[in-house]
Structure formats: C-alpha cells, structure tokens
Amino acid sequence: MSEIKSVIENPAIEGNISEEYFAQRQLKKGAVGWLLLVGLGVAYVISGDFAGWNFGLAQGGWGGMFIATVIVAFMYLCMCLAMSEMSTMLPTAGGGYSFARIAFGPLGGYLTGTAILIEYAIAPSAIAVFIGAYCESLFGTGGWIVYLVCYLVFMSMHLKGAGEALKIIFLITSVASVALFVFIFSIAPHFNSANLFNIAVNPDAAGASAFLPLGYLGIWAAVPYAIWFFLAVEGVPLAAEEAKEPHKSLPRGLIGSMVILAVFALSILVLGAGAAGADSLKNSGAPLVDALKAVYGQNTWLAGFVNFVGLAGLVASFFSIIYAYSRQVFALSRAGYLPKKLSLTNNNHAPHLAIIIPGIIGFILSLSGEGDLLILMAVFGATISYVLMMMAYIKLKISKPDMPRPYQxxxxxxxxxxxxxxxxxxxxxxxxxxxxxxxxxxxxxxAFIVYFLVYSRNQLVAGTPEEEFAKIEAAEQELN
Known part of the structure; x- marks a missing residue:
C-alpha cells in the first residue's frame, strides 16, 4: 500500500484540476453491451487468422508453430481470466495501465501503458500491409494508396463515437467470421496430414525432425507469430467506461472472444496447412487465399470469395485496434502521462486527437511494407505489458485480498x-x-521511459479514475 499512498502524496501530481478538465474528456457511458464486447475482442484479433500467423511456419515448421500456438492460447486464456477479475475491480478506459498504476504507482502504470500503446499503435501498420496484399491479389492494386485509404476512412468512422463504431465493428467481424467458416468447411475435405510436414528438415538444428524441421528452437521462434492469432484480445477492458454493467459484461466479453479465437486459430492452422502444404504457405501474404488456390485452382470462386470477404477480417482488426490505441492514448493523456490535449473529446465523445495522431504515425510505419517485422515490434510491446499486468494482478491479490471483485x-x-x-x-x-x-x-x-523521467512525471493529474481509486485505498489504509 506504500506504493499507492506515494501516488497520492506525490507533489508532482497536479491537485487543482477543474471540473471542466474532465468535462472535456468524457466517453459515452453505457454504449456497449457484452455481445458487442465479444465482437470487439474477436475483431481485435481476427486479422491474425487471415494473414501473419503463417510466418511462424517458416520459423518453426508446422510442428513448432502448432506447439507454440497451443502454449500461447493457454497463456492468453490464463491472462484473460486474470484480466477479467481486474477489469471488474477497476472498470476504467485505461485497462491494463490502470491495474498496474494501482499496484505499482505512476511509473508502473506508465511502463505498462506505453508498452500497450506500442502494441496497439504498430499492429494496425502490419494489418494495413496485409490489407494491401489482399487488395493486390483481388484488384491488382496495393501499396501506400491502400494504407492511406484505410487510415483515412476508418479514423473518420471512429470520430463518430464509440457506440456507432463498435456496431460497425461487430457487423464487419460477423462477415469476416462467415469467410473463416467457408474456408474451414471448404478446405477440410482436402486435408492430408503429410502436407503438414513438407518443410525441409534442417539437419544442424537440435531436435530436428519432420515434425520439428527447425528443431526445438523453432518452437520458441514461432511464438511471436502464434501470438498474432490472439494479439490485442486483452484490449476488451479498454471499453470499460463505455460498457453496460462492466462487472458482468467485461468477463463475458474477454472469455467469450478468447474461446472463439482459439477455435479459429487451431482450425486454420491444422486444415489450411494440411490441405495446401506448410511449405507453400510459410511466406504468403494471403495464406487462406493461396491455400484455396492450391486446392481448387487459380480461378475458383471460393478463393475469390474468401479473398474479398477476408478483407473484412483484416478491416475488422484494423478498425477495432484504432479504437484500442485511441482509448489507451486517451487514458494516458487524461492522467498527464502524455500531452493533455490528446485526451480532449469531440461532440460525439470521441477522443479525436488520440485517434488521428497515432494514425499518422502508423501510416508512416506501414510504408515499410514489412508486415512480418511490424508484427515483431507489436509483439514486443504486447509481451512486456503482459508481464507487467500479471505482476500487478499478483501484487493486488496479495496486498488487497479483500478488495471487491465481482468476478474472480x-x-x-x-x-x-x-x-x-x-x-x-x-x-x-x-x-x-x-x-x-x-x-x-x-x-x-x-524513449517513452526517458520522456516520463525527464518531463511527464511532473505533469500527472489528480482526479482521474485511477487516482480517485488510489485515494480511497490510501484512506482505508490510514483508518486501519
């Protein structure tokens, strides 16, 4: 509790924040029910089913990727259970950042929040590259024009407000899910287990075999791409301040979306590679389309359908992660960690600068065209934040076992x-x-850490939801 108390007593935190400050930084309450949260969780991630995961085949072979996916799915399941509990304890737009701030104080919150921000700001760049690849396959046009159109169109939609944006996300995700089901049922009759193991074995790799052609180390190397099957599902709590009955809807949203994503991931990994061959998919920019073409031929309507509708899956994740990064920037800015103007909201209660500025940065990153490398950068931020969020859970569980937890x-x-x-x-x-x-x-x-140490630690704002929660905890400690 000393860490929490130090947050309140920290003279660097501004104490005289007017009501107008928070009035200009209000999200739309009660705009999101649990079903939309399930859709949001799936939408964050569904692009990973259409592209990106297959680069793990090049790193570990099918066996390495399969083992990595099972391990990663288990990690996410455990994490989502813990996140569900914390999100009912502190339902604010900061998500994991809020949990870490209460557990470890301003620096802990900042380290977690900026790691999450790296994940969410860079992931859309990778997805934009994959959208470009699908458009190239479908229309013969890709590249920077497609990236720019994606950012302009979907940032504009988010400026209309959360309720409207999430309903659009839910619709797009539903369409994308149909494409995945069509792919799964159409590719299943052509499954041949021998195709899973057609990547050449590296005889110099320890433990190399047909199952693990790049050896034991290949399992580890495939982990970042297995994460792409689930990356950002933990962002569901970012909708906490806009959720109906967050103590009920947030756990349902997290756990429900995780179950759906696990079924999709394993089905696609097994059936896609088993029908088309792991070796032919390992470097593909549009693996589902290429798998169908390998099985049914170049001009099949199935490949065209999945290619066209598959764009919806990529768009769903792109669209929803814009929501995620904007809420993360909003929470960090409102608390003073980032420039405070970034948390201003428009007439639709949408944080417009938090939507636009990271979008500009993301577009610039997408111009590299290196989707696989952008995945690695996003995964770096994600995994750092996972470590810190789970440490926060353990800390709060030990230090405050009696804290109200509607879900455990x-x-x-x-x-x-x-x-x-x-x-x-x-x-x-x-x-x-x-x-x-x-x-x-x-x-x-x-660079983010240096910014905090040099400047923003002296700009922190009192009165944020996390700060008010910490005040209550400190007062209770003094009474005891």
Whole structure:
C-alpha cells in the first residue's frame, strides 16, 4: 500500500484540476453491451487468422508453430481470466495501465501503458500491409494508396463515437467470421496430414525432425507469430467506461472472444496447412487465399470469395485496434502521462486527437511494407505489458485480498503466474527471430521511459479514475 499512498502524496501530481478538465474528456457511458464486447475482442484479433500467423511456419515448421500456438492460447486464456477479475475491480478506459498504476504507482502504470500503446499503435501498420496484399491479389492494386485509404476512412468512422463504431465493428467481424467458416468447411475435405510436414528438415538444428524441421528452437521462434492469432484480445477492458454493467459484461466479453479465437486459430492452422502444404504457405501474404488456390485452382470462386470477404477480417482488426490505441492514448493523456490535449473529446465523445495522431504515425510505419517485422515490434510491446499486468494482478491479490471483485479468476495467483512465466518467455522469443527489430522496438520503449523521467512525471493529474481509486485505498489504509 506504500506504493499507492506515494501516488497520492506525490507533489508532482497536479491537485487543482477543474471540473471542466474532465468535462472535456468524457466517453459515452453505457454504449456497449457484452455481445458487442465479444465482437470487439474477436475483431481485435481476427486479422491474425487471415494473414501473419503463417510466418511462424517458416520459423518453426508446422510442428513448432502448432506447439507454440497451443502454449500461447493457454497463456492468453490464463491472462484473460486474470484480466477479467481486474477489469471488474477497476472498470476504467485505461485497462491494463490502470491495474498496474494501482499496484505499482505512476511509473508502473506508465511502463505498462506505453508498452500497450506500442502494441496497439504498430499492429494496425502490419494489418494495413496485409490489407494491401489482399487488395493486390483481388484488384491488382496495393501499396501506400491502400494504407492511406484505410487510415483515412476508418479514423473518420471512429470520430463518430464509440457506440456507432463498435456496431460497425461487430457487423464487419460477423462477415469476416462467415469467410473463416467457408474456408474451414471448404478446405477440410482436402486435408492430408503429410502436407503438414513438407518443410525441409534442417539437419544442424537440435531436435530436428519432420515434425520439428527447425528443431526445438523453432518452437520458441514461432511464438511471436502464434501470438498474432490472439494479439490485442486483452484490449476488451479498454471499453470499460463505455460498457453496460462492466462487472458482468467485461468477463463475458474477454472469455467469450478468447474461446472463439482459439477455435479459429487451431482450425486454420491444422486444415489450411494440411490441405495446401506448410511449405507453400510459410511466406504468403494471403495464406487462406493461396491455400484455396492450391486446392481448387487459380480461378475458383471460393478463393475469390474468401479473398474479398477476408478483407473484412483484416478491416475488422484494423478498425477495432484504432479504437484500442485511441482509448489507451486517451487514458494516458487524461492522467498527464502524455500531452493533455490528446485526451480532449469531440461532440460525439470521441477522443479525436488520440485517434488521428497515432494514425499518422502508423501510416508512416506501414510504408515499410514489412508486415512480418511490424508484427515483431507489436509483439514486443504486447509481451512486456503482459508481464507487467500479471505482476500487478499478483501484487493486488496479495496486498488487497479483500478488495471487491465481482468476478474472480479460477486459480487466482497460480493462473496469473502461469501467464506471467509464459509471457516472459515470449518477450525473449522476439529477439530470437530478429534481434535488430526487437532492439528497435526496445529503443522506442526506452524513449517513452526517458520522456516520463525527464518531463511527464511532473505533469500527472489528480482526479482521474485511477487516482480517485488510489485515494480511497490510501484512506482505508490510514483508518486501519
């Protein structure tokens, strides 16, 4: 509790914030029910089913990718259970940042929030590259024009407000899910287990076999791409301030979306590679389309349908992660960690600058055209945040066991500890794949840390939901 108390007593936190400050930073309450939250969780991630995951085949072969996916799915399940509990304790737009701030104070909150922001700001850049690849396959046009149109159109939609944006996301996600079901049922009759193991075996790799053609180390190297099957589902709590009955809807949204995503991931990994061959998909920009073409031929209507409707899946994730990064920027800005103007909201209660400015940065990053490398950078931020969020859960569970928890995660600390260990392993996995890209992401994170130490730690705002919660906790501690 000393950490929480220090937050309140920190003289760097501004104490005289007017009501007008928060009046200009209001999200739309009660705009999102649990079904929309399930749709939001699936939408965050569904692009990972259409492209990106298959690069893991090049890193670990099908066996390495399969083992990595099972481990990662288990990590996310454990993490979502713990996140569900914390989101009912503190239903604010900060999500994981809010949990870490209450547990570890301003610096802990900032470290977590900026790691999440790296994930959410860079992930749409990778998705834009994959949208370009699908458009190239479908229309013969891709590249920067497609990236620019994506950012302009979908940022504009988000400026209309949360309720409207999430309803659009839900509709797009539903369409994308239909495409996945069509793919699964049409590719299943052509499954041949021998196709899973047609990647050449590296005889110099320890433990190399037909199942693990790149050896045991390939499992570890495939982890970042297995994460792409689930990346950002933990962002559901970012809708907490706009959710109806958050103590009920947030756990349903997190757990429900996680179950759906796990079924999709394993079905696509097994059936897609089993029908078309792992080797033919390992470097594809549009693996589902290429799998159908390999089975049914170049001019089949199925490939055209999945290609066209598959764009909806990529768009759904792109669209929804814009929502996620805007709410993360909003929460960090409202608290003073980032420039305060970024948390201003428009007449539709949408944080317009928090939508636009990260979008500009994301567009610039997408111009690299390196979707696989952008995935690694996003995964770096994600896994760092997972470690910190699970540490926050364990800390709060030990230090405040009597804190009201409308939902409690099965297994409690054990569940969170499993997610913590697996997340720590995943942090290192990105370095294994490409040390240069991993270090670039680490440099961005370091720049954020320097910004806090030099400037923003002296700009923190009192009166935010996290701050008010901490005040209550400190007062209770003094009374006891």
């Amino acid at each position: 995660a099965p297994g409690g600390i054990v569940t969170a500890s499993i997610a913590l260990v697996l997340a720590a392993i995943a942090v290192v996995a990105g370095f294994l794949v490409d040390p240069k890209v991993w270090l670039m992401a680490a440099a961005i994170y370091l």
